[in-house]
Amino acid sequence: MIEIEYKIKNENGIHARPAGVLVDSVKNFESDIKLGRMNDFDYVNAKKLLAVMGLNLKKGEKIKITIDGSDEKEANFVVEKILKERF
Amino acid sequence: MNVLKGVGISGNIVFGKLKAFKKDFFSMNSEKIYTEDHESEIEKYKCARKLAMDQLDAVYKKVLSDIGEEHAAIFQIHRMMIEDIDYVNSVTNIITDENANAEYAVWLTSRNFEHAFENAEGDYMQQRASDIRDVSKRIVSCMSCFSENKKNEDKKKAMIIGSDDLMPSELLELNRNSVKGFITMLGSKNSHTSILARAMNITAVAGLGDQLRPEYEGCNVAIDSLAGIVYISPDKTTVRRLKKKKELCGQRQELLNSFKGKEDITLDGKEVSICANVSHVSDLAAVCECNARGIGLFRSEFVFMGRSDYPTEEEQFKIYKKVAKQMKGKPVIIRTVDVGTDKRIRYFDLPNEVNPAMGYRGIRICLDRPLIFKAQLRAILRASIFGNIKILFPMICSLDEILQIKQILNEVKEELDAKKIEYDGKLHIGIMIETPAAVFISDVLAKEVNFFSIGTNDLIQYSLAVDRQNDKINFMFNPHHKAILRMIKLVCDNAKKSGIIVGICGEVAADESMTETFLSLGVSELSVSAPFVLGIRKKVREINVSAVCGDIIRALSFDD
Numbered sequence: 152m153i154e155i156e157y158k159i160k161n162e163n164g165i166h167a168r169p170a171g172v173l174v175d176s177v178k179n180f181e182s183d184i185k186l187g188r189m190n191d192f193d194y195v196n197a198k199k200l201l202a203v204m205g206l207n208l209k210k211g212e213k214i215k216i217t218i219d220g221s222d223e224k225e226a227n228f229v230v231e232k233i234l235k236e237r238f
Numbered sequence: 239m240n241v242l243k244g245v246g247i248s249g250n251i252v253f254g255k256l257k258a259f260k261k262d263f264f265s266m267n268s269e270k271i272y273t274e275d276h277e278s279e280i281e282k283y284k285c286a287r288k289l290a291m292d293q294l295d296a297v298y299k300k301v302l303s304d305i306g307e308e309h310a311a312i313f314q315i316h317r318m319m320i321e322d323i324d325y326v327n328s329v330t331n332i333i334t335d336e337n338a339n340a341e342y343a344v345w346l347t348s349r350n351f352e353h354a355f356e357n358a359e360g361d362y363m364q365q366r367a368s369d370i371r372d373v374s375k376r377i378v379s380c381m382s383c384f385s386e387n388k389k390n391e392d393k394k395k396a397m398i399i400g401s402d403d404l405m406p407s408e409l410l411e412l413n414r415n416s417v418k419g420f421i422t423m424l425g426s427k428n429s430h431t432s433i434l435a436r437a438m439n440i441t442a443v444a445g446l447g448d449q450l451r452p453e454y455e456g457c458n459v460a461i462d463s464l465a466g467i468v469y470i471s472p473d474k475t476t477v478r479r480l481k482k483k484k485e486l487c488g489q490r491q492e493l494l495n496s497f498k499g500k501e502d503i504t505l506d507g508k509e510v511s512i513c514a515n516v517s518h519v520s521d522l523a524a525v526c527e528c529n530a531r532g533i534g535l536f537r538s539e540f541v542f543m544g545r546s547d548y549p550t551e552e553e554q555f556k557i558y559k560k561v562a563k564q565m566k567g568k569p570v571i572i573r574t575v576d577v578g579t580d581k582r583i584r585y586f587d588l589p590n591e592v593n594p595a596m597g598y599r600g601i602r603i604c605l606d607r608p609l610i611f612k613a614q615l616r617a618i619l620r621a622s623i624f625g626n627i628k629i630l631f632p633m634i635c636s637l638d639e640i641l642q643i644k645q646i647l648n649e650v651k652e653e654l655d656a657k658k659i660e661y662d663g664k665l666h667i668g669i670m671i672e673t674p675a676a677v678f679i680s681d682v683l684a685k686e687v688n689f690f691s692i693g694t695n696d697l698i699q700y701s702l703a704v705d706r707q708n709d710k711i712n713f714m715f716n717p718h719h720k721a722i723l724r725m726i727k728l729v730c731d732n733a734k735k736s737g738i739i740v741g742i743c744g745e746v747a748a749d750e751s752m753t754e755t756f757l758s759l760g761v762s763e764l765s766v767s768a769p770f771v772l773g774i775r776k777k778v779r780e781i782n783v784s785a786v787c788g789d790i791i792r793a794l795s796f797d798d
Binding site: 166168171175204 | 312
C-alpha cells in the first residue's frame with residue numbers, strides 16, 4: 152500500500168474541475184484509491200466524482216491518499232502528477 | 239416604450255416577441271407522484287440519462303471545435319456527474335424505496351447533493367451546487383423533452399429570449415429557426431456565451447441588470463446590438479429608424495462583400511497587403527470568409543492558454559500545420575508566445591510585479607527559458623513546409639536580443655538538420671516595433687530581419703507614458719500624436735533603406751481615418767481583425783497616396 156500526504160494549494164479548493172481530472176485519470180486502475188483529510192476517518196473513493204467534490208477540500212488543508220492494489224505504482228505516478236498540477 | 243442600455247455582444251438589429259427562458263423549469267417537476275411501477279420509472283430515468291450524456295458529448299465537441307478546450311472541459315465533467323455511481327444509486331433507490339416517479343427521484347437526489355455542497359463555506363461551493371443542479375435539470379428535461387420541443391416547434395414567430403444569464407450549452411440548444419436573439423441581465427462581452435454568440439452570429443445584448451423586468455414577457459422587442467440598446471414595445475418611429483439602420487447595415491455589408499476578390503491597391507497603384515489578426519482557432523473561418531491577404535498576426539498565446547502545462551512541440555506543430563495548410567500558401571505571421579503578468583498564464587508561474595508593462599514579459603521570458611522557446615521554434619519550423627509561415631518576435635529593445643534569437647534559431651535548425659527533418663530554409667523572420675528603443679535603432683535592426691510589424695498599442699503606451707486602463711488619462715492615448723507619426727515615419731524610412739517592409743498590426747490599423755496617413759508614411763501592410771478587412775480594403779482603393787503624401791508629411795513638422 153502506498154500513502155501520499157499533500158497540502159492543497161489550489162486557490163479555489165478542489166472544485167468540479169480538479170476533482171473531475173482526478174476521477175477521470177484513476178477510474179481505470181484496479182487499485183483501491185481512497186482520499187480524505189489527514190487525521191480524519193472520513194475517507195472517500197477517489198474514483199467517485201461527487202464523493203470527492205463532497206469533501207469540500209479547501210486551500211491549505213492537508214489530505215492523505217492511500218493506494219492499494221496490483222497497479223499501485225502506476226496509479227501513484229498518475230496521482231502525484233495530478234496533485235502537483237491541479238490540487 | 240422602454241429603453242434599456244446594456245452591452246452589445248454580437249449581430250446587429252433584430253425584432254421579436256420576448257419570451258422568458260425557463261430557469262425554474264426544474265422546480266416544476268419537484269412534485270412527488272406515487273407509483274409502484276418501478277420498472278418503467280427506472281427505464282424512463284435510464285433513457286433520459288443516456289440522452290443527456292449524448293447531448294453533453296455533442297455540446298462538448300461543438301465547444302471544443304468552435305471555442306476551445308478551456309471552455310469545453312466543464313461539459314465533460316457534467317457528463318461524469320451523470321455517470322457517478324452514487325448519483326445513479328440514489329435515484330434508483332428513491333424510485334424503489336419511496337414509490338416515486340423518476341422526475342421526483344432526480345429532483346430529490348439533486349437537492350441532497352446540492353445541500354451537502356451548500357453547507358460548506360466558501361465562494362466556490364455555490365458553483366458546485368449549481369453544476370449538480372444543471373445536470374439534474376438536463377436529465378429531467380430529457381424525460382419530457384419530446385413534448386417540450388414539439389411545443390416550441392409550433393411557434394414559427396420570431397422570438398427574443400430573455401434571461402438572467404444563459405449558459406453556453408443553453409445557447410447551443412436554442413431553436414435557431416425561431417429565436418432571433420437574446421438579452422440577459424448578467425454577462426459581459428468576453429464571457430463564454432458571448433464568444434459563442436459571435437461565432438454563431440446571433441444578435442445579443444447582455445449586462446442589462448435590473449432594467450430587464452419579468453413583466454416584459456410577451457412584449458414586442460427590438461435589439462440594437464450595435465448600440466447595445468434594447469427597446470421594449472418600441473414605437474413606430476423607433477421601429478422605422480431601426481429598420482432603416484438595419485437596411486443600411488446590410489447594404490454596407492453587401493457593398494463590402496463586393497470587395498471580396500479585389501486587389502488591395504490604391505488609386506495611384508501602390509500595393510498594400512491587408513491581413514487579418516488571429517487570436518483564437520475560431521477566428522480562422524472568419525479570416526477565410528473575409529478574403530484577407532493572409533494572417534498578419536497569429537497570437538500564439540492562445541495555444542498556451544486554458545491548459546495546466548506547456549503545450550508540447552508536437553501539439554504546437556499540429557496547430558501551426560493546420561493553420562498553414564488552411565491558408566493555402568497565403569502568408570501566416572506567427573508571433574512567438576507573448577505573455578507577462580498582465581497577460582498571465584498560470585503554469586508560467588510568473589511572480590507578481592509592480593509594473594508589469596515594463597517587466598518580465600514577451601521575448602524576455604523566451605530568452606530566459608530557452609527550452610520553451612526552442613520547442614515553439616521547432617514546432618513552427620517543422621510546420622513551415624506546409625505553407626507560407628513567417629516568425630515574428632515581440633518586445634524587442636536591442637540588437638543583442640535579435641542576435642541571441644538568431645543564434646537560438648540556428649541551433650534549432652541544426653538540430654533539425656541532424657535529424658533530417660524538413661523545414662523552409664528561407665523562412666522570413668521579423669520583429670515587433672513596439673518600444674521607442676526599437677524605433678530609434680530601427681536602421682540597425684532592419685539589417686538583421688526580413689520585416690517590421692509596428693505594435694501601436696504598446697508603442698503609444700511607452701512613448702506617451704499613458705496607461706489605457708487608467709480612466710483619468712486614457713483620453714491622452716492618442717494615435718494621431720505627432721510623436722507617434724514621426725516614429726512610424728522613421729521606422730518606414732529605415733526599413734526602406736534596407737529594402738524590408740513595414741506593417742501595422744495594432745488596433746489602430748483598423749481606424750479608417752488613419753489609413754491615408756499610414757500609407758503616406760510608408761506602411762505597406764495593415765493587419766486588422768477579420769470584420770474590418772473589407773472596410774479597410776474599400777478605403778485603400780479610394781486613396782491616392784502620391785496626392786496626399788506631401789501634405790501629410792509636411793504636417794509632421796508643426797509648420798501648419
